[in-house]
Amino acid sequence: MRKSLNLLIIIILSAILVSCKKTGDKKDIKIQKKDNAPKSLASISEEFDKIFDSIKEIKEIENLSPEEFEILKSKENEKEKEKPEGQATEKDKELTKTWKDIDEKVEKIHKSWNDYEVEAIKKSANPVKIKEFKQNLNLCTKAIENRNSNDILDKSRKSILSLSSFFDLYKDEINGDLLKIKYAAYQANLAEGNNEEEAKKLLDATGESITRLRQKLSEDKEKTKNLDKLNLSISDMKESLKEGNKKVLELKRDIIIDNIKLLHRGQFSLQSNLW
Structure with a gap:
């Protein structure tokens, strides 16, 4: 009888210890969770990176003559195709495609900002910074619409500086x-x-x-x-x-x-x- 009682006590104590360990593990998980920015904010920064890269690509293409671009592309494609007179050059096609990609990127930024703005307000972001970023983003969008590379770079630089203050909230x-x-x-x-x-x-x-x-x-x-x-x-x-x-x-x-x-x-x- 005494042995059975001792065994029962050991089982109960073991169960309590296991329970405490699990609770402790859960607390550790909570402590280890990082305070990072949400995906919507990270996405804005990523899209601006892509815009910088695209503008760099556009400037490189613009510095090539149509003939130089053709030679470059023909090396990539192994064969150069003859085009009827009056048809858009490969250089023009590539520029049009890259500009279209930039249009899509700035549209994604606007959507991601709309997703994030509520969170910024909840985190007590500075209203002046919110207004500043939105103004810079709108100016950047207008520069993209006007296909003005230098203006896009200027407004994008100002936009990422404004954006940095929201990451600082975490x-x-x-x-x-x-x-x-x-x-x-x-x-x-x-x-x-x-x-x-x-x-x-x-x-x-x-x-x-x-x-x-x-x-x-x-x-x-x-x-x-x-x-x-x-x-x-x-x-x-x-x-x-x-x-x-x-x-x-x-x-x-x-x-x-x-x-x-x-x-x-x-x-x-x-x-x-x-x-």
Whole structure:
């Protein structure tokens, strides 16, 4: 009888311990959940990235003569087809297609913003920032409608800077600081003559973002390594400002953007798993 009682007590205690462990595990899961931006906000940033890439592609195509473009395409397609006189060139067709893609991208941004705006208000986002972003987005849309590449780049840069403030509403989010660095890189690329000092100030200011990113990514060795690459690429661009060479600055800017994309990918992948 006594042995049976002892056995019963052991079984009850074991059940209590297992129950407590499960409860503890649930608490740990809650604690580990990251405070990241929703997919709708991340989507806006991604579409702006695609617009920047498309405008770069358009500028490259525009700098080619129709004959140069034909030669380039013929190498890709292995054969060059003869076109009847008066028919649109392959260059024109490619430009039309790329512009249509940009139209679709800005439409997606408007839809994603509509999905996200309610969340921004709930998170007590600054109304001035909301208004600022919407104005910049509308101006960007008009520039796209007018097929004005330089104006699109200008309004897109301002849009991503406005957008960064919404990512800052989430304590574990890194994309707010990445967008600020991206804005600085694009703006610094425009440095000419007397603008060199202003460009240096923009790149110097990224130090605050790098510090915040280092704190948030300290436990991830791979991301910390990519962050070091990003920091070094910013320093390289600062050094290149002295030369004032447009091509060099474009290359340094593109390296910064590529390093930002490495950090972006990990963050967006995490968001996809959470939503």
